[in-house]
Amino acid sequence: MSFQKSKFHHPRLPVNDLGLTYRDYEGALSTLCAGCGHDSITSAIIQACHEQSIPPHKVAKMSGIGCSSKAPNYFLNKAHGFNSVHGRMPSVTTGANMANRDLLYLAMSGDGDSASIGLGQFAHVVRRQLDMVYMVANNGVYGLTKGQLAATADKGVKNKTGELSIFTDIDLCVMALQLGATFVARSFSGDKKQLVPLIKAAISHRGFAFLDIISPCVTFNNHPKSTRSYDYVHDNVVTGAIADFVPVKKEITSDSAQGGCEDICLHDGSIMRIQKITADYDSKNAMKAIVDIEEHKKKGEILTGLLYLDPTGSHFHEINNTTDTPLNQLDQDTLCPGSRILSSINDSFR
Amino acid sequence: MAKSVESNKIKSNQKLEIPPAINDFVIRFANTNGTGSASANNMFAKAIVRMGIPVSAKNIFPSNIQGLPTWFEVRVSEKNYLARRGGKSEIVVGMNAQSLFDDIDSVMPGGFFLYDSSKQLITDQLRDDIHYLGMPISAICQKEYQDPRQRQLFKNVIYVGALAALLNIEFDALKSLVGDQFKGKEKFITPNIYALEIGYQYANQHFICPLPIKVERRDLINDRILVNGNTGSGLGAVYGGATVVGWYPITPSTSVVEKFASYCERLRIDPASGKKNYALIQAEDELAAIGITIGASWNGARAFTATSGPGISLMTEFLGLAYFAEIPMVLINVQRAGPSTGMPTRTQQSDILSCAYASHGDTKHILLFPESPTECFEFSALSFDLTEQLQTPVIIMSDLDLGMNDHLTPEFIWDDEKKYNQGKLLSAEQLSEIKHYGRYLDIDGDGICYRTLPGTHPDKGAFFTRGTSRNRQANYSEKSDDYVDNMLRLTRKFETASQMLPQAxxxxxxxxxxxxxxxxxxxxxxxxxxxxxxxxxxxxxxxxxxxxxxxxxxxxxxxxxxxxxxxxxxxxxxxxxxxxxxxxxxxxxxxxxxxxxxxxxxxxxxxxxxxxxxxxxxxxxxxxx
Missing domain, CATH: 3.40.50.920 (Rossmann fold)
Structure with missing residues (x-):
């Protein structure tokens, strides 16, 4: 079921450039379990969209099937949403984006949706460089079907009923890096300070932006043996750099890129400000990011933060050389060649 | 009958004489696939059409790229009998040693077998009730051409030249076809005409030409054209305003998308920027192909995909979603013989049940059955209106014979006055005027509700599309009443559809x-x-x-x-x-x-x-x- 939230709110809630409060970015009341990490992601998305003054109706919320895929119902009520088929969100989003290149595609998927049934579609949407924000709420477990192990569950861990994860786990960030994603990040639903700037940057990025968000499942995967429980993730999360998002409108003063900070200019003019934690952090080296992820994994750690960013990367419509006007707005005069041309086509068959 | 045949080696005394026939016979070409015979055979068929005589041409080919037997059957009929006739043929051109005995067997008693006599036929087991027309085609090519590929390709052109003499085909008709075929590649024209002449001269010198079966100029073509159905479907999609295609290659549907793409390259490039007014993705599989189509249609573009039986199977989950969530989309199914891979290069109409009721739950889909390339064109263009008006998938049920073989068919017609009909689609202005919008409200009582597109209006018309049950306001609902109400409305929509579709x-x-x-x-x-x-x-x-x-x-x-x-x-x-x-x-x-x-x-x-x-x-x- 879905329940609408009360529209009552404090009269002096802060408004953004569009005159909208954060409540204008909310969705229906969540029906996920109390304490679900996905609700924190929802709230981070709402905050990011509000602070960035995204017109809600210019967003298309895309998802597949699963707990994660229900989440788009809980943010941006004024945006159209599409809860599609299990594992097939990438193809539906591809089609939607082909039809209208001007919308912002915010997609939510899960580990079952992207790493199992939809792994093929995930791989191909990455290589197509679709201009979208692809978020995976990754909890290593199947929620809606009650606790089966997911393909992202670490090899050797047990689920709540004691079933052992016996096969190699799939790391979607590593796959995205290998397949040519131009923005790859990993975060934790419990760390809003890290997550919100990453979502904002993913929105500003032009091209395929991938965000794997560790989002613990309070009901089926929050037990002591889990490597995706709140406690485990809290204790083992590390990052190579703190990434802050500086929007376009904020004047960038000469001293802002002060000691140890690196500024990366995104396509829309906003800045990703990187403050290194480890000296050898390099946001431009995808292969190194893969090595870093694997090395931390060996130590039982989860490497988070911005893993890779190429702000100059291409995207599908550029590769395809599609016309600037969204295809769904071309009129009949532009699309239909008419009877005169048809008669010359007919002549070619005589 | 023939001046010089190897008939002296075959007891030919009691040969049957075939009854003379003008513009009424079947000729069968036996070739090896991958040798370039198809274009020569097509030229043969088209030359007869240019003489004003109806033909039908069927390519009977293997699921293979090179080296296996392939046949091309041309029926010439001034009565306009354009189905396959069946039975044996008056004349067979045997160019494939692998299928030689079968090919000899496929000649009608008293009929003719034209073959490459560069190597002698083993005469012991040969039928003696047909005429053998031997022509040393390989030897001629060996002598005339240096390049091995040319030696192969011109064999086909040479036998077409010989047939022109044997069947009374106007040599000028062939010459003009060569000119059309190599427009822009003029250097190929002279060698092709030369090869035709070699065959033509040889036949005139060595056989009694023409044979009692032959063609004679008529004026029976009128406004018809010779084209295959997949070309009609692909072109129809261009005219119907399709801009997005997701597809996955599968015989016999592949050329629908290839034709669409090649017409778009000519007709859909923005003249100012040189950019494409269309987007096409060869997807990773048929699931993604239909997913792309549904996503694009949901977002207001006219989109289609094309496939065949196995692809339909893969697309059925998505078809259920599109039916239930009421998303338009066009699916062109070029049917082949199944199940499984079945006979992938042979024709059938065997996906009717799997398409009419494709998917789980109570589903039903709109099917259109074109009979000709002309209807492929018309139905393909029309289907984009129908699917948007009815907000449900429309499946065009073509087949391999229709899709891949050339048919004599009325020319394609487009009415410039006709405007695309997007059905009940609300604009921002219309939404502003509406007090309360509900995606699944049946305001007009015809089962068809009003659609909105993402990005249309800042405050109104947004809804959550889902395959899960919902109420009339598009809110998630597991109430039995809401579910039944929705299913009954869908039934009502299909009653409306039955009145809107092409009449029998x-x-x-x-x-x-x-x-x-x-x-x-x-x-x-x-x-x-x-x-x-x-x-x-x-x-x-x-x-x-x-x-x-x-x-x-x-x-x-x-x-x-x-x-x-x-x-x-x-x-x-x-x-x-x-x-x-x-x-x-x-x-x-x-x-x-x-x-x-x-x-x-x-x-x-x-x-x-x-x-x-x-x-x-x-x-x-x-x-x-």
């Missing part, structure tokens, strides 16, 4: 005949010949050609008005009969079926024999009872 084509005398024939798709090609043959048996029948599903009252009325109903279809299980008896609640015992499913296009002989068999068994039963 009925041929009926004022007083209905005793028998009624129901058919659809490519079976149409055999119908005029079937009627003439039935007349010879003093049988008169009325006919109805189904053009669309769901059916309307026309079909019920036709069935009720006839004592005996025959349903002709090209599948084993009489799938159309199943749909008819289920949907119209007609006792299946009243519906006789004639089913052809050998992978080859149906013939009138088969239909007539089927009817006669049924009638005689009926008589027998009546006598017994």
């Amino acid at each position: 084509e009925i041929c009926q005398s004022k007083i209905p005949a005793d028998m009624g024939l129901i058919y659809f798709g490519t079976t149409a090609h055999a119908i005029s010949e079937t009627m003439d043959q039935l007349k010879e048996h003093s049988l008169s029948v009325d006919t109805l050609r189904i053009k669309a599903f769901p059916f309307n009252h026309q079909l019920t009325k036709f069935i009720k008005e006839h004592n005996r109903i025959f349903i002709i279809e090209q599948n084993r299980d009489a799938q159309m009969r199943t749909v008819i008896s289920t949907e119209l609640q007609i006792d299946p015992a009243q519906l006789y079926s004639i089913t052809n499913y050998d992978g080859l296009p149906i013939t009138s002989k088969f239909i007539v024999q089927g009817i006669l068999n049924k009638l005689s068994s009926k008589v027998v039963t009546e006598q017994v009872s």
